[in-house]
Amino acid sequence: MVKPQLQTRKLNLWFGKNHVLHDVDLSVYSQKVTAMIGPSGCGKSTLLRCFNRMNDLIPETRITGDVLLGDEDIYKNGSDVSRIRAAVGMVFQKPNPFPKSIFNNVAYGLQIQGKIRRSELEERVEQSLKAAWLWEEVKDRLNQSAMSLSGGQQQRLCIARALANRPKVLLLDEPTSALDPQSTAKVEELCLELKKSVTILIVTHNVAQAGRISDYTAFMYLGDLVEFDKTEKMFTVPADKRTEAYLTGVFG
Amino acid sequence: MIDTKILDLKNMLMSQASLVEKMVSMAISGIYSRWDGLLKEVRIFEERVNQIELDLEIKCITAIALYQPEARDLRLIMMIMKINNDLERLGDQAVNIAESVEHLVDQPIVNKLPELEEMKNSAFEMLKQSLDAFAAEDVEKSRAVCDADDAVDELNRKIFYRLMEIMKKNIGAIEPCLHLLRIAKNLERIADLSTNIAENTVYMAVGKVIKHNIDKE
Numbered sequence: 050m051v052k053p054q055l056q057t058r059k060l061n062l063w064f065g066k067n068h069v070l071h072d073v074d075l076s077v078y079s080q081k082v083t084a085m086i087g088p089s090g091c092g093k094s095t096l097l098r099c100f101n102r103m104n105d106l107i108p109e110t111r112i113t114g115d116v117l118l119g120d121e122d123i124y125k126n127g128s129d130v131s132r133i134r135a136a137v138g139m140v141f142q143k144p145n146p147f148p149k150s151i152f153n154n155v156a157y158g159l160q161i162q163g164k165i166r167r168s169e170l171e172e173r174v175e176q177s178l179k180a181a182w183l184w185e186e187v188k189d190r191l192n193q194s195a196m197s198l199s200g201g202q203q204q205r206l207c208i209a210r211a212l213a214n215r216p217k218v219l220l221l222d223e224p225t226s227a228l229d230p231q232s233t234a235k236v237e238e239l240c241l242e243l244k245k246s247v248t249i250l251i252v253t254h255n256v257a258q259a260g261r262i263s264d265y266t267a268f269m270y271l272g273d274l275v276e277f278d279k280t281e282k283m284f285t286v287p288a289d290k291r292t293e294a295y296l297t298g299v300f301g
Numbered sequence: 302m303i304d305t306k307i308l309d310l311k312n313m314l315m316s317q318a319s320l321v322e323k324m325v326s327m328a329i330s331g332i333y334s335r336w337d338g339l340l341k342e343v344r345i346f347e348e349r350v351n352q353i354e355l356d357l358e359i360k361c362i363t364a365i366a367l368y369q370p371e372a373r374d375l376r377l378i379m380m381i382m383k384i385n386n387d388l389e390r391l392g393d394q395a396v397n398i399a400e401s402v403e404h405l406v407d408q409p410i411v412n413k414l415p416e417l418e419e420m421k422n423s424a425f426e427m428l429k430q431s432l433d434a435f436a437a438e439d440v441e442k443s444r445a446v447c448d449a450d451d452a453v454d455e456l457n458r459k460i461f462y463r464l465m466e467i468m469k470k471n472i473g474a475i476e477p478c479l480h481l482l483r484i485a486k487n488l489e490r491i492a493d494l495s496t497n498i499a500e501n502t503v504y505m506a507v508g509k510v511i512k513h514n515i516d517k518e
Binding site: 237238241257260261262280281284285 | 302359
């Protein structure tokens with residue numbers, strides 16, 4: 050069996066008294082796209098945010114169980130959270146570029162990590178923008194504000210910003226729900242390209258999107274990981290009645 | 302994304318088609334010059350064809366589940382699925398013919414049926430033409446296949462009555478005649494299934510239903 054890039058073992062999470070995730074055992078395989086689907090409030094975004102410790106920012110959060118990045122327990126005492134977040138990049142539902150130039154958006158993560166030569170910085174920015182399929186559209190205006198870009202371009206800029214840190218994993222939290230169909234298609238195709246070098250975990254409300262781009266799908270319901278399987282298996286013969294009901298639109 | 306998947310399905314169907322074409326060609330070649338191991342060989346092909354049918358069907362279902370195809374994409378996948386079934390049936394016809402051929406060793410009656418040779422050639426030609434038409438999505442060629450079906454039906458009728466006459470006169474000829482009847486029946490089915498392939502090809506290419514001549518009324 051292939052060793053997973055990310056893994057949870059008996060993961061439980063509470064927000065105050067609210068028990069949000071129940072004994073979740075999930076494996077996310079290297080260089081694959083894994084989609085998490087499920088109705089609103091099922092815990093899929095919360096689970097996603099466990100993988101780069103974003104839930105730490107929410108008061109009264111309590112977590113038990115393990116979350117592993119490779120062999121490393123990312124919740125062990127003394128973990129360097131910024132290093133983890135560089136290795137596990139994240140892109141959100143709404144494009145959120147910094148109010149800075151296009152160049153500086155991508156360069157920022159590298160600059161705060163320490164001294165870097167200008168020439169290397171420029172090279173990494175170019176590589177990242179190329180990897181996010183944005184370079185051709187912005188190479189002549191790198192000093193313009195990122196806010197001047199379209200929504201779809203801004204989202205790809207956020208992907209480039211995450212890629213600049215050379216992450217092992219990209220977490221995508223409904224990355225296309227604020228985009229038009231063309232920009233959506235572009236981001237989806239980009240995912241298929243990026244998985245050659247990075248592991249992708251995507252939360253989506255769009256079941257069809259999960260079908261189109263993911264290798265594995267996790268279905269969550271009321272805080273439980275109900276079913277995890279190869280997407281082509283789950284989308285044709287799901288094992289659990291609840292998965293079947295969700296995929297056929299009975300609820301959710 | 303879906304384009305490459307459909308191309309894969311189409312290629313898989315084409316390789317299935319060439320296996321089936323080969324099966325039919327082997328089986329009918331035995332009518333006039335039977336050779337040892339014919340039935341065995343046809344059965345080996347049949348096993349492969351059956352397995353490919355199952356694999357291709359699952360692939361089609363999966364493509365629909367994952368990509369929600371619409372319009373032309375949907376027609377392509379659905380018709381590939383139907384033609385997949387037709388091809389598997391065609392393989393069965395080839396096995397049936399090969400089985401009866403085994404019983405026709407040195408039977409001079411075969412040569413008393415001039416229509417059989419014509420029927421064999423016409424049915425096989427319809428099959429080849431329907432597969433060519435599918436590969437090229439050629440509507441005109443597909444229609445020509447459909448138009449050829451009546452002639453094969455007519456030959457089948459003639460063979461039926463001719464064999465009946467022979468059997469009335471000669472009880473000893475009943476066994477070979479029944480096998481010839483079965484062969485003719487299966488050739489007629491090969492023509493029918495080729496017609497189905499052609500009809501489905503027209504629907505796939507232009508979305509037009511030509512079954513049961515409904516477009517000619």
